[in-house]
Amino acid sequence: MSRLRFPDAIGVATAGLRSRRIRAALSALGIAIAVAAVVAVLGIAQSAKAQLLTQLGEEGNLLTVASAETVNGRTVPLPLTAESMIARIPPVRTVTAVGSVDNVTVRRTRAIPVEQGGGMNVLAAQGSLLPTMSAHLLLGRYLDAAAEHYPVTVLGYEAAKILGVGSLDTPTQILLGNHYFTVTGVLAPVAVAPEIDVAALISFGQAERVFARDAGPSRIYLRADPDQVASVAAVLTATTVPDGKDDVQVRRPSDLLVARIAAKGAFVGLFLGLGGIALLIAGVGIANIMVISVLERRGEIGLRRALGARRRHVAWQFLLESTLLAVAGGVLGVALGIAATAVAARLGGNPVAVPLSAPAAGLAAALLVGALAGLYPAARAARLSPVEALRTL
Numbered sequence: 001m002s003r004l005r006f007p008d009a010i011g012v013a014t015a016g017l018r019s020r021r022i023r024a025a026l027s028a029l030g031i032a033i034a035v036a037a038v039v040a041v042l043g044i045a046q047s048a049k050a051q052l053l054t055q056l057g058e059e060g061n062l063l064t065v066a067s068a069e070t071v072n073g074r075t076v077p078l079p080l081t082a083e084s085m086i087a088r089i090p091p092v093r094t095v096t097a098v099g100s101v102d103n104v105t106v107r108r109t110r111a112i113p114v115e116q117g118g119g120m121n122v123l124a125a126q127g128s129l130l131p132t133m134s135a136h137l138l139l140g141r142y143l144d145a146a147a148e149h150y151p152v153t154v155l156g157y158e159a160a161k162i163l164g165v166g167s168l169d170t171p172t173q174i175l176l177g178n179h180y181f182t183v184t185g186v187l188a189p190v191a192v193a194p195e196i197d198v199a200a201l202i203s204f205g206q207a208e209r210v211f212a213r214d215a216g217p218s219r220i221y222l223r224a225d226p227d228q229v230a231s232v233a234a235v236l237t238a239t240t241v242p243d244g245k246d247d248v249q250v251r252r253p254s255d256l257l258v259a260r261i262a263a264k265g266a267f268v269g270l271f272l273g274l275g276g277i278a279l280l281i282a283g284v285g286i287a288n289i290m291v292i293s294v295l296e297r298r299g300e301i302g303l304r305r306a307l308g309a310r311r312r313h314v315a316w317q318f319l320l321e322s323t324l325l326a327v328a329g330g331v332l333g334v335a336l337g338i339a340a341t342a343v344a345a346r347l348g349g350n351p352v353a354v355p356l357s358a359p360a361a362g363l364a365a366a367l368l369v370g371a372l373a374g375l376y377p378a379a380r381a382a383r384l385s386p387v388e389a390l391r392t393l
Contacts, residue, residue, distance in 0.1 A: 010320065017321055020293070024325055027289045030282035031329025031369065032336060035362040038275040039337025040344070042358035047345040061093075061229050062133070062192060065220040065240050066249045077215035078248065082240045086220060089239060091228035096132040097217035098196075099124035101207050104177040106200050108163050112175075118162040122176055123199040124207035125154075132221050133190055140168045140185030148205035153181040156197040157189040176200060179210055193221070276365075282329070283369035290322050290377035294384075301384050315382035319374040326370025333366065334359045 017024045065086070067076045077099065087095045106120035129135065130142055142154055153176065155165060165172055165183055172183040181202065190196045207213040220240075224232040229252065236250045294301070301314055338354055345352045 028329035032333035034279035035333025036336035040340040043341030043354040096128040100218040147203040154185040287373040311382040315378040318378040322374025323370040330366025
């Protein structure tokens with residue numbers, strides 16, 4: 001009885017691929033590109049998600065209490081006692097407040113028209129802002145005790161970019177309203193408080209002395225025990241305005257990060273769909289190449305059948321060729337996808353995180369596509385009559 005052992009089948013299949021190396025390489029390249037796209041999409045999304053989850057862990061216990069706004073856009077200050085009352089809530093760890101200084105423009109010089117303020121604003125801030133917000137300085141130093149008596153300011157990350165402040169090696173001044181302030185520092189981006197990124201921060205003392213602002217804070221940031229965040233949020237409104245006359249907004253900034261994760265998940269599904277289409281196209285290409293290979297190798301098929309090979313042996317040979325071709329492309333695609341993920345993560349400042357399911361899914365998809373692409377060519381090769389096939393020799 002004619003037999004075809006698995007090692008022999010692998011040898012015959014690889015011999016067929018080696019005899020047409022350029023064609024096999026191009027076919028495998030199509031699979032590689034599709035698999036690389038799938039792995040890279042999953043890997044880049046996971047890397048970005050890991051970064052967001054890290055921020056979520058750091059900022060998950062941060063809450064904000066903001067004052068309402070009037071119809072003309074001016075902020076309604078919170079009560080002067082709001083910050084001290086919130087600090088007395090037992091699960092609250094740290095509290096800091098900022099005050100909006102309305103109708104004060106931020107410009108580099110007087111030569112810039114007031115109308116071209118760049119959407120920046122002025123905020124009065126406290127020294128406890130950095131530890132409460134887990135914020136960091138990129139340049140210089142933050143507002144200290146001397147800032148209460150001298151016109152100095154710290155710029156948010158976006159505000160510094162708009163104003164063109166990239167170095168503090170030489171004294172730098174900007175114009176707040178009609179008063180020059182010396183820039184002493186620049187903050188790193190604060191993901192959960194975009195209003196700080198576009199602000200020029202000054203002390204409450206300077207806000208009162210220079211701009212006659214003597215009202216209460218317009219926004220309070222606080223950190224609570226992670227297990228008590230919901231309980232603290234439930235009592236913040238009543239604690240801030242016990243009489244209930246004014247409206248306040250209590251928010252959890254980490255909810256923004258959760259929304260970003262959901263948005264990234266939606267885009268991942270879209271790109272995976274495109275990767276699946278590319279993989280399908282690559283599979284059709286392999287099927288086409290294998291059909292051509294069957295037509296070119298009719299003499300070989302007839303000779304093998306005449307020497308005792310059965311139909312299933314011929315079908316098994318061509319099915320293995322198609323599968324090996326796809327698997328080779330899958331392995332290359334996984335390597336390319338991981339490399340692309342690493343490069344994108346480094347450029348984006350994210351940790352490199354490739355889920356184990358990504359390479360596994362890529363290889364499994366390549367294997368499935370290769371097997372399906374080889375079914376018709378294998379069946380066609382198996383149906384060839386030995387006599388008709390040998391006539392092509």
